Amino acid sequence: MYKGKTMATADSACDKPKVTVRLDQLQYRLVEFLRQEGKFGSTDGEIIANVVRFYLQEKGLVPLGKSEEIQRARPQD
Secondary structure (H helix, E strand, C coil): CCCCEEEECCCCCCCCCCCEEEECHHHHHHHHHHHHHCCCCCCHHHHHHHHHHHHHHHCCCCCCCCCHHHHHHCCCC
């Protein structure tokens, strides 16, 4: 039986679609770690959305500089 965490990633105050994400314990610990670092956001939804944006940017699927959110989400080297 699956015992992962479920998180909604959309803000109810905007028109963005809601996405439900299921994470296992290891994946959720990574989200918690990223929250503590503060580089990807402060909520589960912000962190997951920014990780996806960063991944798409790294894969070349989103042009560099296209979105201010991507630039803010990029970890400092």
